Amino acid sequence: MPDGQLPVLDVRDLKTVFRTRRGEVHAVNSVSFDLKPGELLGVVGESGSGKSVTMMSLIGLLPSPPAEVRDGQVLFGDKDLLKADDDTLRSIRGARIGFVFQDPMTSLNPVFTVGYQLMEPLRKHMGLGKKAARARAQELLELVGIPDAGRRLKDYPHQFSGGMRQRVMIAIALACDPEVLIADEPTTALDVTIQAQILELVKELRQKLGMAIVWITHDLGVIAGIADRVMVMYGGQIVEHAPVKELFGNPQHPYTRALLGTVPAMHGTREARLRVIEGQPPVLDAPPAACPFRARCTHSFDRCERENPQRVPVGPLHDAACFWNPETGGPRDA
Amino acid sequence: MLTFTIRRLLLAIPTLLLISLVIFLLLELAPGDPMAQVPLTVPPEVKEKMRQALGLGEPVHIRYLKWIWQFFVIEPMNLIDAMFGTMLAEGQLRVISWQTRSPVMDIVAQRLPQTLWVVGVAYVVAVLIAIPIGVYSAYRQYSWFDQAGTFVTMVGFSVPPFFSGVLVIVIFSVNLGWFPSIYDTTHRVTDWDSFVVQLQQMIMPVMVLALQITSQISRFMRASMLDNLGQDYVRTARAKGMTENVVVLMHVLRNSMIPVVTVIALGIPSIFGGAIITEQVFKVNGIGQLLITAIQANDMPMVQTLTFIFAVLIVLFNLIADVLYGILDPRIRYD
């Protein structure tokens, strides 16, 4: 992937908290990453690790209250999205940053036709007339591989299968040729065969349209198939970040390593017993003063209890937030 | 949808026949006598004669069948006659009110305009007020507007119209002298001035009725909006860059209206009968007042016919509500 290019999206030190009746939930803690044009950044991590919240914080989609973006910068081009006013954000959402959500069954409005929902951003952001918008909508549906697109524009979401709905969601996200596409677990609700269809589609579209993509999932297999770079999140933080091959080939953070170990293989030898990550995910009720993974970590030592490790480079384009060095099996020197 | 409607209509026939029978038997059992209003000075033999003249001597089932025949065959024929000038029902005995000795349907037709004017307008006004209140209360849940709205609507819900009605009369008619306290049913709207007069006399009953209806519908609206505001598609709409107006007023409202529209439709039958007290207070003399005077005068044919008309309307609007549900919500398929 092109290296020297300027990132389209540069997130620095993002912090998001939720205010609830039982106190604050620190869902995202100092998350920084960037996204280069045309790149596909995979984000993995277990449920509740803050993947969605991070992405939704970027473009102000979190409900506020209870959510509050505390800190950080989100540079999109030359604008800081966190400081932008609502109008600016609205002109970016859907137009320059597209979003695909996890659940295709509920993400579409059940009472509007698919065509209407697809044409909405086209007319708003691209100022297309009705006719032009319809033509473009049909084009988009064809692009995502829905047969008989012209007729199906008039259908309602419930007349589409899950896979087709997810494709419609993708079409909506792509409608205005965004520079960035954020896909939040877009295939989790789908079957493997349908998932394979969608993944294939995304690969194809990426080649055709060349946009930057953030792909959230907790399925490592999916990431392995399509990502260029991967971010691993745990407890509201990025714990490891590397190009895809490097990550799978040389995982540095104990969580990543454990995660890779839990998935049974499709080929080769069968382990007699699956490896598990014991314990519970952390409680995010305070800004972390220690490593969030320490309680479940097989390699933790006293420093992990005292300090929250920062991301340090551990290889080419590879960084991890851990005090433990897998190569040496001992602590990593700062 | 069509077969669903047809099936429900077919099912409605036995239901309605059963309802009519139940109503008839109920009224048959009810105590009271159409002669109650005849002064005590009238001797009993005379009363007995008058009773016979009303057909009270005949056995129950004959009277029921007669009523059924008159209601389902002769009255529709009369309607046709009235509309097309035909003579189908010439000379046939219609459902006759014991009290006024005139055809029940004619009186009902006479009462409809004021009921529709007052109660209908109140309903429309109430709905028009309730929806924005409900929408905004939900959108700003727990804001002062929401809290105040809850408070006012609950108070509105708990104030019986015999009180609020007299209260507005005392304020606006007696003390301020702005509006007439008694509704003039003979008033005809012909030009602007008479329209203004009509508005003046409608304003208080409409206010009182609308308060109650608004209270209820705005609660429904709020609850429904709250349900929908949390849905995923709202987030999708925002992610598309739609303005809050579009998000709330197009996406959420449209979905929230689905259950509310059916609630509204189900409330319509009450237009025809539910405003009894308000009608009494303002002397609107609509259908509700007709029912209550008929009950007081033991005017069985009138009570029977009116309650049955309400039953028909209830069944009909139940059906309409279901159909509306199906039309508004593309996910619902009746079949």
Add this chain to the structure above:
Amino acid sequence: ERGSDGQLNIIYWQAPSTLNPFLSGGTKEVESASMIIEPLVRFDSEGNMVPWLAAEIPTLENGGVAEDLKSITWTLKEGVLWSDGTPLTAADAVFTWEYCTHPEGGCAQSSYFDGVSSVEAVDDLTIKVSFTEAKPFPYTAFVGSESPIIQAAQFADCLGAKAPECTEANFNPIGTGPFMVTEFKPNDVITLEMNPNFREADKPAFSTVVFKGGGDAAAAARSVMETGEYDYAWNLQLDPMLLDEMQSKGLGTVVSAFATSVERIHVNQTNPDPSLGEGRATLENPHPFLTDPAIGKAMSMAIDRELLVEIGYGAGGQPTCNVLPAPAVYASTANDDCLVQDIEGAKAVLEEAGWTDTDGDGIRDKDGIKLSVLYQTSTNAVRQDTQALVKQWWEEIGIETELRNIDASVFFGGDPGSPDTFQKFFADIEMYTNNFAGVDPEAYMANWRCSEIPSPATQWQGSNMQRFCSEEYDALVDQLSQTAGIEARAEIVKQMNDMLMQSYTIIPLIWRGNPSAHANTLGGVMMNDWDSEIWNIKDWHRIDG
């Protein structure tokens, strides 16, 4: 001058259901119709007869009444026209008689033709009414607002069973009165306009009338005395204080008229105990204690009638000790000591009769029988206030009282299937108002004959509610029917009244007037309870207030 005073607005809080008083005998129907159709004679506010369509009142003296008292001959005024321009003739009166006495017609006023054997048109203007027996008081048929004359031409096809079907005629009768109907909405509103053919050239003063019905008495009063929307409101039985307050606004005036209505308490002489089955409340089973006149007397003495008036009637009522308080010639003064409440006296009466409180529970008893009564009446705010007060007084003198109130349509409904009718009287005490129409009490006083006692045999029909039975009284009734001459008749009537009073089976409470209100700008109102309240509407006019 005719029609110069614009519109007259009248509100009756009960709306008329028809304009044919022969089909429905309610006050509202009769009075609304009285603007349109007229009788031969009306009663004025004092109860005197005033010739209306008749040229004069026939009497024995002027030969209008036959010597044998078996017929009366009326002469119509000349030149009276129906509102459609045709002349009124004797044939119309004949027709009216036929109409109302038709066996299938269910005429509500047929009692006015009781004993009438025939009505003949002697000539166009002369009507001869013959009776089967001698009638000492022959002024019944065609007298008063309940017995008006309808137009033969209009009702010709409406005889008998067809009467109710003539909606057009029933809702829009052609009359000789000052107004004629332009639109009739049953149970709602009547609009009328002046009758161009009315016999008095300069009347009525109002060109149109709106006769609105519906609502309640308070609202009607308010619309006359507080907002001034209406000129006349009928039957304002309201808290007297409230009426005073409204009157003080200066827009309207409350007026009342008294006729013969008396709010009274009936003391059941038979036993209403349900365990008696068929024999319940019949003469075979006398009441266990109420047959003792001492109890009735004590009950009557314990009541402060003045206070009842003050609380519930105001100017619309006067305390009375007679069941027949009017006309003046018939009113007895023999019982007037009941006007003053005497609790101690009442206790003494009971004491003397042997009713003492032996077990100290505050209720008097004798021979194991407790003075405990069930007191029923119809549902009506004033009646319930009265009930509450009376109950308190009676309990003070040691009579336990349970109250019950019954919906008026059931109580007065006369349905033989219902246990709650006032005729069945399945209670110890009941209270309501009764009166008689016209000025002659003969029929009214006959109500208390033994033969008038309701019983299963008569399908509970009958008017002797308290089951008073006295041969002596029955003899007086017969005597009255054979006596002519006001003085002689008055003597007998007073005697009957006193006999009833002293039996203490009826406890009269209040001589009820009829309070109505009219705007201060309305002139000519002469309250009248003997006839229609608006009997002289032709004379009403606008005055500058």
Add this chain to the structure above:
Amino acid sequence: MTETDRTPAAPAGTPAEPAANPAGAGAAAAPDPATTYRAPRNQWLDVWDQFKSHRGALIGAAVFILILLAVTVGPYIWTIDPTYIDIRAKNQGPTLAHPLGTDQLGRDTLARMLAGGRVSIAVGLTAMALSIVIGTVIGVIAGYFKRLDGPLMRFTDLFLALPLLPLLLVAVLLFRDMLSKAFGPEGGVFILIVSLIGITSWMQTARIVRGDVLALKEREFVLAGRSIGTPSRRMITRHILPNVLSPIMVSATLGIATAIITESALSFLGFGFPPDFPTWGRLLFDSVDRMQLYPERVIWPGLAISLTVLSVNYIGDGLRDALDPRIRGR
């Protein structure tokens, strides 16, 4: 943009609330120093915990309890007989002897308010209870047993169409004597009115409950119950009923309000309790005519009705939240 308070914090299926779990290491190492035998906690305790955190509901409950106390205990403290007539003291304004004044017969308004409240609230509570019981039974049966669904829903339609007033007249005729013999005249009317309001107002509840049961029947824990072999009866009591509790509660709170108001409307139409028998609706109705002379007399009952309805409504809001485990868990 406000998000509703009801949306779950995280998509369903995510591991449970961090706050509810002992932090960190192996859940087995429980932080509970006591024994493993912890006294079973009452579910209602959790409900109460949640309820407490709803300010409106708490105030509502306090007001409602106050009203309840006033009408139940009040008459023992304020011992003036509400039907005692002291004609010399009629139409008084508030005085020490009569804190709320007296009516046109000199009866003490406070005593009448207390006695009336007792009746009104009793009518509200029992009519509501009746309508809820009928509605729930019909709704659950219709929803749970597919075969009975059609007939029961038609039955519901029938009741929707039944007119209240004629029904009342008939019931009075048929049952009044029987009932007043058994329960005394006022008791009889009370039972009549309550049953009539109950009988004519359960339909809404039945529909809602049926809808919920239909949905619930498809939930897996019902299937799980079946796979265990739980018979229908216990299926309903154990699995279905507790889970339709929230909509029932909401219906119930609304039901109290409507019953109180319906009773007052019946008084207006002359079908309610005997006029000398005070209820709030009756007191309000009786004083409406004298509103201008004695405005306080409409204010007391009006205030009482509104306060009751309001407080019950807020309690309902709070209960709905408290009974919803999704919200309670948060």
Add this chain to the structure above:
Amino acid sequence: MPDGTPPRKLVEVQDLKMHFPIYGGVLRRRVGEVKAVDGVSFDIHEGETLGLVGESGCGKSTCGRAVLRLYEVTDGAVRIEGENIADWSPEHLRKVRPKMQMVFQDPQASLNPRMTVASIIGEPLDEHTKQSKKAKLDRVYHLMDAVGLNRDFANRYPHEFSGGQRQRIGIARALALNPRFIVCDEPIAALDVSIQAQVVNLLEDLQEEFGLTYLFISHDLSMVRHIADRVAVMYLGKIVELAPRDALYDAPLHPYTQALLSAVPEPDPSLEARTERIILKGDVPSPAKPPKGCNFCTRCPQVMDICRQTEPVYREVSPGRFTACHLQDGHTPQTQQQQQAPDAGQPAPARRHEQNQQGEDK
């Protein structure tokens, strides 16, 4: 694990059909049916785990539920230890419920949110045993130990647990009455990857400890590979292939199985790049209107004319391997799509002809 001696058949399913009626028209007549399960047959041996995989909506859950007679089946027989459960009366069925239990897909939805853990796990005991309260509680604690739940959690409510813990509660409930046979209906589908492993391990441990027999329903093929001894693949209400695990994963016979296996993403970028995916086109047809002929014909990359005409027969193509595909019956695709030809079958030209004739006759 099955050893040398052929194990006893615990469950035999024969031509099981579960059709849900569709009503329609003015009179609400039955106008059709959803053929959720349309004639499946398989056996489960004592102590083994049979994996059942397939797409969402293909009828896996329905099949699992029908096997436990949670539905009244339309047709076919389910024998447990030789007895046909369809013949049992409701009361008898209730009595034998303890023998066969179920673990459900959604740990949240399958636990009554208003019951405590103790009462959820204790419910089967309440229904089927007459032990004292104390004994029951002991048993509940014992079960909680067995599935690795802290005894302290007994009085908590389901919502206070993580997904994995909830699923343990469900498993404890299923174990309460010492069943022989457990249907696991996608027990891990709703769980996080890191927790899935815990549950699967637990299931395996319990199987070892109590000698349980599982019908393990899942769409996670890699997990099925891990846990199952034999695997059945369902498509649109029918089993298209059933084979011992390794045979199936190494050499799938049915084109659908092939597509399914190839679609599983491999968490290894180097492998990922090398694998050739079979991307199916189109959507799954509705089970209310299955296509004529082979159910898979609308999406099959190797579809032939005969597939659109004749339904392939489900048969044993080699010992222990069952499939229903015309390719296995010796037909070759006319429109070759350069997929590697399945080599398991022995095409016999003569038979192919015969078969064709038959197909046209039908």
